[in-house]
Amino acid sequence: MNSPQLSQTHTVRGSYVDGGWRQSAGGIRSINCPADGTHVADVAECTSADAEAAVASARKAFDDGGWPGTPELERGAILLRVAGLLQRDKAGYAAAEALDTGKRLVEAEYDIDDVIACFRYYGSVAGTDAGRVIDTGRPGAISRVVHAPVGVCGLITPWNYPLLQASWKVAPALLAGNTFVLKPSELTPSTSILLMDTLREAGVPDGVANLVTGTGPEVGAVLSSDPRIDLVSFTGGLETGKRIMVAAAETVKRVALELGGKNPNVVFADADREAAIDNALTAVFLNSGQVCSAGTRLIVEESIHEEFVAEVVRRARQIRLGGPFDQEAQTGPLISTAHRDKVHAYVQAGVAEGARLLCGGFIPDTPELGRGSFYPPTVLDGCKTSMRVVQEESFGPVMTVETFTTEEEAVRLANDTVYGLAGAVWTADASKAQRVSEALRHGTVWINDYHPYVPQAEWGGFGQSGNGRELGLAGLAEYRETKHIWQNISPGPSHWFEPSQAGVQQ
Numbered sequence: 213m214n215s216p217q218l219s220q221t222h223t224v225r226g227s228y229v230d231g232g233w234r235q236s237a238g239g240i241r242s243i244n245c246p247a248d249g250t251h252v253a254d255v256a257e258c259t260s261a262d263a264e265a266a267v268a269s270a271r272k273a274f275d276d277g278g279w280p281g282t283p284e285l286e287r288g289a290i291l292l293r294v295a296g297l298l299q300r301d302k303a304g305y306a307a308a309e310a311l312d313t314g315k316r317l318v319e320a321e322y323d324i325d326d327v328i329a330c331f332r333y334y335g336s337v338a339g340t341d342a343g344r345v346i347d348t349g350r351p352g353a354i355s356r357v358v359h360a361p362v363g364v365c366g367l368i369t370p371w372n373y374p375l376l377q378a379s380w381k382v383a384p385a386l387l388a389g390n391t392f393v394l395k396p397s398e399l400t401p402s403t404s405i406l407l408m409d410t411l412r413e414a415g416v417p418d419g420v421a422n423l424v425t426g427t428g429p430e431v432g433a434v435l436s437s438d439p440r441i442d443l444v445s446f447t448g449g450l451e452t453g454k455r456i457m458v459a460a461a462e463t464v465k466r467v468a469l470e471l472g473g474k475n476p477n478v479v480f481a482d483a484d485r486e487a488a489i490d491n492a493l494t495a496v497f498l499n500s501g502q503v504c505s506a507g508t509r510l511i512v513e514e515s516i517h518e519e520f521v522a523e524v525v526r527r528a529r530q531i532r533l534g535g536p537f538d539q540e541a542q543t544g545p546l547i548s549t550a551h552r553d554k555v556h557a558y559v560q561a562g563v564a565e566g567a568r569l570l571c572g573g574f575i576p577d578t579p580e581l582g583r584g585s586f587y588p589p590t591v592l593d594g595c596k597t598s599m600r601v602v603q604e605e606s607f608g609p610v611m612t613v614e615t616f617t618t619e620e621e622a623v624r625l626a627n628d629t630v631y632g633l634a635g636a637v638w639t640a641d642a643s644k645a646q647r648v649s650e651a652l653r654h655g656t657v658w659i660n661d662y663h664p665y666v667p668q669a670e671w672g673g674f675g676q677s678g679n680g681r682e683l684g685l686a687g688l689a690e691y692r693e694t695k696h697i698w699q700n701i702s703p704g705p706s707h708w709f710e711p712s713q714a715g716v717q718q
Contacts, residue, residue: 226256226401226425228408230269231418237261238426241398246314246545247535247584255401258426263393263434266422270364270391271440273419280361280389287387288338293414294383295331298324301410305403309375310536312400314545314584315499317536327379334383334688341685343694352702359692361389362466363442366435368428368456369404370448371397371547372502372607378404380682381445386416388691393422393441395432397448399547401425428452439463445690446470447504450605450676468680468690470504472605473633473673476626477507477662478648480619481516483638487660489523492611495636495662497531497589500543501555501609505634507662509602511625514615521593521613525570528589528611533581545584546608552585555608559590562601562612567592572609597628605631619644623651632674636662 226241227234236256243252256262274280279287298305302324310320343358365385369377374396385392396404404423411421424431432452436444436459443466446456453471460467477495479488495507512520534541546552552575559573572590576582587608595602595612602612616622626635636658637648649657655673658664665683681690 224254224256225405226423227258227262227266228405228421228423229262229266230273230422231412234262234265238430241425243312243399243402245311245536245584246547246549247586249583252308252311253402255405255425257398258424258431260430260434262426263395263424263431264438266393266424267364267366267434267438267440269419270393270422273417274361274364274391277391277417277419279391279417279420282389284342284387284389285339287389288335290415291331291335291338291383291387294410295328295335297410297414298328298331301406302328305375305406308402308406309400312374312402313371313547314536316534316538316541316544319499319544320536323373323376327375330376330379330683331383334387337685337688338387341688346696348698352700354699354701356697356699357694358697359388359694362691362693363390364440365390365392365691366438366441366444367392367394368432368435368444368446368448369394369396371400372499372504374400375403375407377447378407380687381447382407382411382421384688385445385691386420388688390443390691391420391422393424393435395424395426395428395435398425398427432456433459436460436465437462441465443468443691445680447680448472466690468682470633470673470680470682471631471677472504472607473506473631473654473677474509474603474605474629475505475507475631475633475654476509476511476629476635476652478616478622478626478635478637478652479510479512479516479520480622480637480639480641480644481513482640484640484660485516485520488638489520489527491636491638491662492524493527493531493589496611497528497543497609498663500546500587502547502607503663505656505663506607507634507636508606508611509614509626509629510611511614511616511622513622514617517613517615521570521591524611525591528591529571531589533576533586533588535584543589543609545581545586547585549585551607552587555587555606555610558601558604558606558608559592559610562592562595562599562610565599565601566594566596567599567601567612568594597625603629619648623648627651627653630676633677634658634673636660 238257238259306320346355445468572588634656635654
């Protein structure tokens with residue numbers, strides 16, 4: 213399978229249950245490239261009945277199959293095989309990802325590299341955390357803390373990094389011995405569909421990995437509420453995350469939520485100016501701002517504000533927009549025209565509330581861009597934390613600029629958000645960098661950098677960014693139950709209630 217394909221003869225794919233593709237009870241959804249509207253693929257529009265069948269498959273595989281009892285080293289070896297197959301088929305996966313999302317092919321290739329690294333990481337840590345033995349202080353007794361799989365997992369993923377977000381859930385869930393039902397975004401299902409074939413080829417048993425395509429209200433609702441699901445993991449918008457948490461509460465499921473952010477990028481006057489400007493652009497305009505950790509809030513010291521922002525705007529105006537295979541493009545379209553219009557509405561609201569539009573802020577209508585859902589890099593200056601465009605996640609290429617004069621004010625502004633996912637601080641003062649980074653209430657804080665991550669590190673947030681912990685051993689812990697086992701190896705009567713002569717009442 214050197215070039216993975218979405219279509220099989222006479223089959224519209226989208227419901228993968230018990231090791232095979234099934235005819236869906238629903239209709240067909242056309243997947244189109246957001247760069248120009250061209251047709252990419254047809255996938256099944258699965259129904260709640262399809263989702264229930266997938267849940268039943270995963271439940272049976274967990275309860276009656278051998279996957280939970282498979283040695284972790286063996287499960288890890290399968291993940292390493294998955295990584296190898298993904299490396300073999302990287303070109304096909306990257307092309308499918310680029311067409312679904314509209315992002316540049318080179319960015320999609322980087323994403324697949326990260327997917328491969330994720331599966332390799334979890335495959336390599338197999339068997340390294342087998343629990344621990346506790347000194348009981350009592351002869352003849354053994355106390356152990358051990359791990360067990362959670363059970364059946366409902367995995368719901370977003371459209372901005374489709375396969376990477378899926379891999380962050382699928383890889384640790386499999387290593388821990390769980391079964392799962394994956395629901396990718398209905399806008400970008402292609403690479404998740406391809407992943408099912410790769411998992412099967414790598415040796416994942418039938419019923420362990422299941423997939424249903426479709427909408428959140430129809431399919432995602434089943435994964436949130438079905439009592440046969442033990443854990444639901446969701447990455448996406450805040451309002452949807454709230455609904456999932458409410459639905460999961462009915463059956464007291466374990467819930468892991470990663471709900472985005474409104475992330476501060478704090479620049480002090482003593483920062484390396486060139487590095488800070490370059491990274492300020494990358495922080496917010498990478499993938500057209502469709503990144504949960506995007507540094508959309510530039511918070512810059514007042515004394516360098518005018519010069520710093522002027523250079524950011526100059527460079528932002530030069531960023532070239534284009535489709536996946538445009539070799540000159542530096543960033544791509546937004547995921548849909550509906551999303552583009554939402555982003556534009558945030559910009560208009562910001563201007564109405566007093567922000568100054570320095571660049572961007574319009575919908576392109578040129579022949580090259582007019583057929584797609586493009587939106588230019590946009591900078592709004594003179595922003596306040598009371599503005600919607602500062603507080604709410606627009607999920608687009610929109611930078612808001614705030615200023616500060618003291619370290620304390622910088623921290624106060626940066627923490628003035630309901631979110632708490634990520635942020636950065638730029639300064640040449642090492643002590644200041646440590647003080648500010650420790651004071652920021654965000655799950656990841658970069659010092660003199662923006663956006664790097666490694667699969668070994670924890671990824672999660674404070675506040676309404678969610679309660680999930682992805683990546684690394686913390687990510688693996690989401691998919692494990694930890695239990696304590698006490699064993700008395702010399703059992704005998706406790707004599708607890710045997711009365712003493714002094715305590716006997718007549």
